[in-house]
Amino acid sequence: MNRYTPLRWKRVSLLVDKKAVAALGAFLLLVAGVAILSLGSGDMSIPPAEVVKALFGAGEGMHELVVRSFRLPRILLALLAGMALAASGAVLQGIIRNPLASPDLMGITGGASLAVVTFLTVFSDRANALTVSIQWLPLAAFLGAFLMGTIVYALAWKGGVTPLRLVLIGIGLTHAVQALTTIMILFGPIYLATQVHIWTTGSVNGANWNQVTTLLPWALLLIAWIWISARHLNIQELGDAIAGGVGSRVQRERLFLLAVSSALAGSAVAFVGGIGFVGLMAPHIGRRIVGSSYGALVPVSALIGGFLVLGADWIGRTAFSPMEVPAGVFTSAIGAPYFIYLLLRTRN
Amino acid sequence: MNGLETKALTLAYGERVVIEGLDHVFPKGKITVLIGANGSGKSTLLRSLARLLKPRDGAVLLDGKAISTMSTKAVARKMAILPQSPECPEGLTVFQLVKQGRYPYQNLLQQWSAEDERAVKKALKTTRLEQFMDRPVDSLSGGQRQRVWIAMVLAQETDTILLDEPTTYLDLAHQIDILDLLYALNRNEGRTIIMVLHDLNLSVRYADNVVVVHDKTVYAHGKPEEVITPELVQKVFGLECLIMPDPVYGKPLCIPCGKGGRKDHESLRAVDTQ
Numbered sequence: 001m002n003r004y005t006p007l008r009w010k011r012v013s014l015l016v017d018k019k020a021v022a023a024l025g026a027f028l029l030l031v032a033g034v035a036i037l038s039l040g041s042g043d044m045s046i047p048p049a050e051v052v053k054a055l056f057g058a059g060e061g062m063h064e065l066v067v068r069s070f071r072l073p074r075i076l077l078a079l080l081a082g083m084a085l086a087a088s089g090a091v092l093q094g095i096i097r098n099p100l101a102s103p104d105l106m107g108i109t110g111g112a113s114l115a116v117v118t119f120l121t122v123f124s125d126r127a128n129a130l131t132v133s134i135q136w137l138p139l140a141a142f143l144g145a146f147l148m149g150t151i152v153y154a155l156a157w158k159g160g161v162t163p164l165r166l167v168l169i170g171i172g173l174t175h176a177v178q179a180l181t182t183i184m185i186l187f188g189p190i191y192l193a194t195q196v197h198i199w200t201t202g203s204v205n206g207a208n209w210n211q212v213t214t215l216l217p218w219a220l221l222l223i224a225w226i227w228i229s230a231r232h233l234n235i236q237e238l239g240d241a242i243a244g245g246v247g248s249r250v251q252r253e254r255l256f257l258l259a260v261s262s263a264l265a266g267s268a269v270a271f272v273g274g275i276g277f278v279g280l281m282a283p284h285i286g287r288r289i290v291g292s293s294y295g296a297l298v299p300v301s302a303l304i305g306g307f308l309v310l311g312a313d314w315i316g317r318t319a320f321s322p323m324e325v326p327a328g329v330f331t332s333a334i335g336a337p338y339f340i341y342l343l344l345r346t347r348n
Numbered sequence: 349m350n351g352l353e354t355k356a357l358t359l360a361y362g363e364r365v366v367i368e369g370l371d372h373v374f375p376k377g378k379i380t381v382l383i384g385a386n387g388s389g390k391s392t393l394l395r396s397l398a399r400l401l402k403p404r405d406g407a408v409l410l411d412g413k414a415i416s417t418m419s420t421k422a423v424a425r426k427m428a429i430l431p432q433s434p435e436c437p438e439g440l441t442v443f444q445l446v447k448q449g450r451y452p453y454q455n456l457l458q459q460w461s462a463e464d465e466r467a468v469k470k471a472l473k474t475t476r477l478e479q480f481m482d483r484p485v486d487s488l489s490g491g492q493r494q495r496v497w498i499a500m501v502l503a504q505e506t507d508t509i510l511l512d513e514p515t516t517y518l519d520l521a522h523q524i525d526i527l528d529l530l531y532a533l534n535r536n537e538g539r540t541i542i543m544v545l546h547d548l549n550l551s552v553r554y555a556d557n558v559v560v561v562h563d564k565t566v567y568a569h570g571k572p573e574e575v576i577t578p579e580l581v582q583k584v585f586g587l588e589c590l591i592m593p594d595p596v597y598g599k600p601l602c603i604p605c606g607k608g609g610r611k612d613h614e615s616l617r618a619v620d621t622q
Binding site for chain 1: 395398399400419420421422423424425428429430431434435436437438439440441443444445447448449451452454456457458459460461462464465482484500501504
């Protein structure tokens with residue numbers, strides 16, 4: 001049992017997968033590295049060592065202002081959104097037992113997008129000003145995701161929910177919701193179209209500390225919750241009969257996990273829009289590295305997701321400077337071919 | 349000594365009734381094999397014994413208590429089920445799969461007790477899988493893979509083990525390997541084994557007790573020697589056959605009267621009357 005070390009203390013016990021700990025450490029370093037590079041890039045270029053100094057409050061005044069007030073919220077938002085989307089995807093892949101499941105393909109991010117577009121349409125006045133506080137936007141996205149998850153689940157219900165029905169109904173509803181979103185944009189005022197378009201493609205442009213502090217507790221709490229529910233996910237992956245046989249309340253756990261997954265995807269969409277394919281790719285890469293056991297997969301996938309969005313945002317704002325390309329464009333540019341590759345691979 | 353029993357059990361899929369008003373006791377500490385034609389409801393019956401299918405009516409009792417009234421984890425500590433051809437996620441290792449048999453003993457805080465470790469080690473040893481522990485399950489052969497699933501069920505440490513066609517898709521040597529393993533578990537550790545098997549001749553070799561599922565009920569049950577007759581096979585499977593004691597073990601041997609290799613009908617009758 002070289003790969004594992006048991007930890008036991010009184011009535012608490014845990015089995016630690018050393019390989020997962022190593023992978024986690026490696027990705028933490030990687031994420032930190034990209035974050036520092038990204039913090040140093042922009043109109044004012046700051047060398048990595050100065051970035052680190054600035055972060056800890058020991059840098060030049062100007063550096064500190066740029067790093068901590070302007071760039072850090074955006075970096076953290078990208079990281080958190082990536083983590084949330086990845087964890088959400090990891091959960092969906094487990095309960096649906098299909099590597100192609102993800103919050104985008106299941107209509108969950110679509111539901112959140114529709115909710116946000118509806119919100120912007122309903123609560124905007126002629127002068128493009130919101131009639132209610134922007135603080136309500138995350139709640140709308142969250143509700144949209146949650147509602148969509150529930151509708152998919154309810155429609156798939158037939159004395160229990162089978163993974164296949166869940167996927168088919170999810171795919172069907174994704175298209176319906178996209179159509180509705182388009183209708184919303186068509187009927188809305190013209191300026192809304194541009195605004196919504198940038199938002200639905202996914203961008204962390206214009207992030208502020210307020211958004212970070214709102215998303216942070218949600219994302220971390222829900223990811224931690226999934227992580228401690230890992231054994232329920234592990235058993236779900238073995239199929240309903242095995243899970244039921246060892247005493248899992250399969251349908252209850254599945255509904256609950258779907259809710260947590262929707263909440264995570266919704267909270268990410270609320271702040272950064274539909275950054276596509278992260279929920280699909282990250283858990284997949286994670287599986288390749290640490291295997292299918294969720295205790296290891298959840299934290300590793302989350303970090304990979306954070307890394308992907310962080311990297312996409314960094315490239316997006318530096319490669320075509322002074323123009324900014326939304327992060328979602330890059331994740332989709334890598335994600336779409338990856339999805340096709342997955343499809344081809346599962347077919348064999 | 350109650351073991352597992354059914355009381356006025358009725359099972360149905362929608363409008364279609366599969367089992368109707370069944371009262372039956374599965375003897376404790378024995379190997380019971382459910383046999384019957386395709387679609388006779390033997391797998392359905394097994395699933396309901398394992399509480400994976402809700403009865404339309406009636407109840408399944410475990411040690412005298414209705415399983416529907418017990419917590420599902422409490423049931424899982426007494427009875428395990430291995431469904432037919434379960435699927436394993438890609439890349440999951442033997443150890444990672446087998447340790448999930450400990451699910452009913454774990455909770456938020458207690459995720460890997462010394463007891464869990466001991467049970468998993470023992471299960472791996474019994475199924476001769478120790479050296480494959482860190483191998484992905486999908487890299488193993490069919491026979492080894494089936495042993496992994498059995499190891500998972502063993503890690504559950506239950507008195508009763510239910511299995512739905514544990515030998516499907518295996519070649520004959522591996523079928524015997526799996527059945528020998530189950531036989532040893534029964535004889536050495538006194539575990540109650542209830543399984544569905546397809547092969548009639550293997551069923552009677554390993555069963556202490558056969559249960560013939562036919563016509564929405566248990567049509568016949570008891571020792572294989574007493575139950576398996578040409579009349580029963582004709583009635584239940586719609587197959588004309590001869591039954592004779594096999595020359596080595598003396599268990600009933602079913603010889604189907606198919607066309608393959610047949611010279612003429614008379615020579616078969618000659619054997620029959622000997």
